[in-house]
Amino acid sequence: MISKLIKKIVETDAPIVVGLDPQMKFIPQHIKEAAFEEYGESLEGASEAIWRFNKEIIDKIYDVVPAVKPQIAMYEQFGIPGLVAFKRTVDYCHEKGLVVIGDVKRGDIGSTSESYAIAHIGKIKVGSKEFTPFDEDFATVNPYLGSDGIDPFVKVCNENDRGLFILVKTSNPSSGEFQDRLIDGKPLYEVVGQKVREWGEASMDGDYSNIGAVVGATYPEMGRALRKIMPKNFILVPGYGAQGGQGKDLVDFFNPDGLGAIVNSSRGIIAAYTKDAYAKFGDKNFGDAARQAVMDMKADINGALGK
Numbered sequence: 001m002i003s004k005l006i007k008k009i010v011e012t013d014a015p016i017v018v019g020l021d022p023q024m025k026f027i028p029q030h031i032k033e034a035a036f037e038e039y040g041e042s043l044e045g046a047s048e049a050i051w052r053f054n055k056e057i058i059d060k061i062y063d064v065v066p067a068v069k070p071q072i073a074m075y076e077q078f079g080i081p082g083l084v085a086f087k088r089t090v091d092y093c094h095e096k097g098l099v100v101i102g103d104v105k106r107g108d109i110g111s112t113s114e115s116y117a118i119a120h121i122g123k124i125k126v127g128s129k130e131f132t133p134f135d136e137d138f139a140t141v142n143p144y145l146g147s148d149g150i151d152p153f154v155k156v157c158n159e160n161d162r163g164l165f166i167l168v169k170t171s172n173p174s175s176g177e178f179q180d181r182l183i184d185g186k187p188l189y190e191v192v193g194q195k196v197r198e199w200g201e202a203s204m205d206g207d208y209s210n211i212g213a214v215v216g217a218t219y220p221e222m223g224r225a226l227r228k229i230m231p232k233n234f235i236l237v238p239g240y241g242a243q244g245g246q247g248k249d250l251v252d253f254f255n256p257d258g259l260g261a262i263v264n265s266s267r268g269i270i271a272a273y274t275k276d277a278y279a280k281f282g283d284k285n286f287g288d289a290a291r292q293a294v295m296d297m298k299a300d301i302n303g304a305l306g307k
């Protein structure tokens, strides 16, 4: 699966993933009104608004980026209708040829991890039939339970040619509270980075492993250290834009081959029309504002990489 993602990054010349994190406050009034008119002010109405919003964004960006990252929390908060909107979004992104990274941050004891893995990147048999429940290409995973919580995810990946991004150093302000603590003289994030390297060794797909890492754009120094520890693991880099990360911070997350990292922006793209810089598009043209924000992000990152 990582080779498919790399091919699309090269084709679009954009190491960028658009985060589909559709909070209600970002959905223009005209979309909410139309959805509520049909489905009522209900979980169904909100989920329909999310779906319509996503579809417009996807239609405007699918040809200029390789991948999207729907954040399941934004859908789950609307219950079952929200999860239906999540699945519709995943399926539509696949129809448009996009690689889908499900930001689901799962991880538990082995038997439960196996079920999470099946749900998001695997297959399940029901009688004589087989189903792919959520059917993302990659899933994000929390490694805090250790190897027996990760192994079932790796097994399901290997059986289905899917991938993982394992949390190593997260972008949030308090990530250091635990992740920077020293263990035998090494910060925990480096210990986890070394484990990601090992977990990924049996999942090679070309030059890179299907098992990648999450490292926040907000910690460029740590990104540089982790790049060296995990030379064959792709890094998913959140924290660009709304959390303050910029192109110049990202250079060392990449390998000398110009690959090795893919940078996420969610609010910075999907809510671009609410920002002064893109206000000229207006709320009716929020999809065009998102496309322009992608082009600006691409110029910023590729400029920093000297392309």
Ligand SMILES: O=c1ccn([C@@H]2O[C@H](COP(=O)(O)O)[C@@H](O)[C@H]2O)c(=O)[nH]1
Residues within 6 Å of the ligand: 019, 021, 071, 103, 169, 170, 171, 172, 214, 215, 216, 238, 239, 240, 241, 242, 243, 264, 265, 266, 267, 268
């Ligand atoms: O360390 C992490 C891991 C995941 N995220 C997720 O990425 C997006 C970021 O959204 P922005 O609007 O671009 O800030 C969001 O879904 C987070 O849950 C992260 O930010 N940091």
